[in-house]
Amino acid sequence: MKSEPESFSIDDLKKRPNKTEPWDGVRNYQARNFMRDQMQVGDQVFFYHSNCDVPGIYGLAEIASTAYPDPTQFIENHHHYDATAKPEEPRWMLVDVRYLRHLKKPISLNLLKEHVEKLQGCPLIMKGNRLSVMPIRPEHWKAILALE
DNA sequence: GCCAACGTTGGC
DNA sequence: GCCAACGTTGGC
Numbered sequence: 001m002k003s004e005p006e007s008f009s010i011d012d013l014k015k016r017p018n019k020t021e022p023w024d025g026v027r028n029y030q031a032r033n034f035m036r037d038q039m040q041v042g043d044q045v046f047f048y049h050s051n052c053d054v055p056g057i058y059g060l061a062e063i064a065s066t067a068y069p070d071p072t073q074f075i076e077n078h079h080h081y082d083a084t085a086k087p088e089e090p091r092w093m094l095v096d097v098r099y100l101r102h103l104k105k106p107i108s109l110n111l112l113k114e115h116v117e118k119l120q121g122c123p124l125i126m127k128g129n130r131l132s133v134m135p136i137r138p139e140h141w142k143a144i145l146a147l148e
Numbered sequence: 149g150c151c152a153a154c155g156t157t158g159g160c
Numbered sequence: 161g162c163c164a165a166c167g168t169t170g171g172c
Contacts, residue, residue: 004170027168028155051170109171128153130169 001061001097002048002132010047010059010102019099020064023133024072025080027092031133036067036093038135045097046136046144048124056108057144065096103148111147118143 001023003009013021026032043063049055069090072080085091112125122140123129136144 002170030155055171127171128169130154132169 001045002050004051005049005058006052009049010061010099013047013059013061013097013099014102016099018064020096022070023094023097024070026070026094026132027080027082028132031131032093034133034135035095039063039067039095041066044100044141046141050132054106054108054110056106056110056112057103058106059102060100061097062100063095064098067093067095070094105148107144107147112144115143115147 005011008021013019023035026035041063045061045063046057047059047061048057069087070080070092072078073082073085073090073092074087075081080092082091109125112119112122116125119125119140122136122144123131123134124136124140124144
């Protein structure tokens, strides 16, 4: 799961009550579907910092709830307001995310790219990929964590 | 700040 | 259904 650290970083997540935060603001259908259809409580997550000095994975989190409607879609004037969404027919979903730990050493995108051969097909290092939520296959998860 | 790589919108 | 225009993401 990606976030711009200037708006919400893994340090911010750690400081939250229960170290947990609703992952609101996702407005991409594919990303929504991953949260809605595939995420289960206890699933582990890489916390990725995008659009920053050193993009990469900075820590681990876990899914703390199954998907439910993103309340920000109903709030007029909110940055993530969606006039086409109605409470009886919500369009956008989110999950709660709980902090687990920082990586001993962040795994930069640069470092990930040095290990393409082990990460064949991993969406993280694929060009043009802009998804903010994406599934990581178990073998990729292991290979990435081994870089810590 | 630039720009490639998308995704969305809306006219036709 | 096609596609041009536009908006967004995110690395660099």
